[in-house]
Amino acid sequence: MATFDDVIELASAWPEVSVGSSYSTPALKVRGTSFCRLWGERDRRTSGLLERDVLVVFCEIDEKEFLLAESDGSVFTSAHYDGYGAVLVWLDVVETETLVQLLWDSYLLRAPTSIAKRFDASGPP
Numbered sequence: 001m002a003t004f005d006d007v008i009e010l011a012s013a014w015p016e017v018s019v020g021s022s023y024s025t026p027a028l029k030v031r032g033t034s035f036c037r038l039w040g041e042r043d044r045r046t047s048g049l050l051e052r053d054v055l056v057v058f059c060e061i062d063e064k065e066f067l068l069a070e071s072d073g074s075v076f077t078s079a080h081y082d083g084y085g086a087v088l089v090w091l092d093v094v095e096t097e098t099l100v101q102l103l104w105d106s107y108l109l110r111a112p113t114s115i116a117k118r119f120d121a122s123g124p125p
Helices: 004-011 041-047 061-070 096-110
Strands: 017-022 025-030 033-038 054-058 086-090
Touching: 004 025, 004 033, 004 096, 017 033, 025 096, 033 096, 054 096, 061 086, 086 096
Parallel strands: none
Antiparallel strands: 017 025, 025 033, 033 054, 054 086
C-alpha cells in the first residue's frame, strides 16, 4: 500500500523534482511542470470514489490502452480522461515496481528536453 508520501520518496531524488500543487492537490513537478498529482475532494466526489487515494500520471495517448490492458487492476481511467494522455493509479494496491515505472515515464514525458534527453525509459537513475 502506497501513500503520496511514498510517491514523494520514490521520485524526490530525480533531477529538478519539487513538491507542489496542481488543481489544489498535492503534486510532484519537474522544473515547475506537474508530472503526477493526487486526486482531490472534487475528483473523488465527481467519480464517487470517496475512500481511496488515486494518483494521476501522464502517459503517451497511444500507450494508454496498453497500460490499461496490462494492468493488474491498479491502473484505470475515467470518462474525464477519455482522449487524454493520463491514467489513474490506485495507491492502495499498486506494486512499487509498477508505480516507479509509471512515475518515471510520466516524469520523462513532462520534463523539459534538456532533462529528458539525459535519460531513457528503462528506469530512474
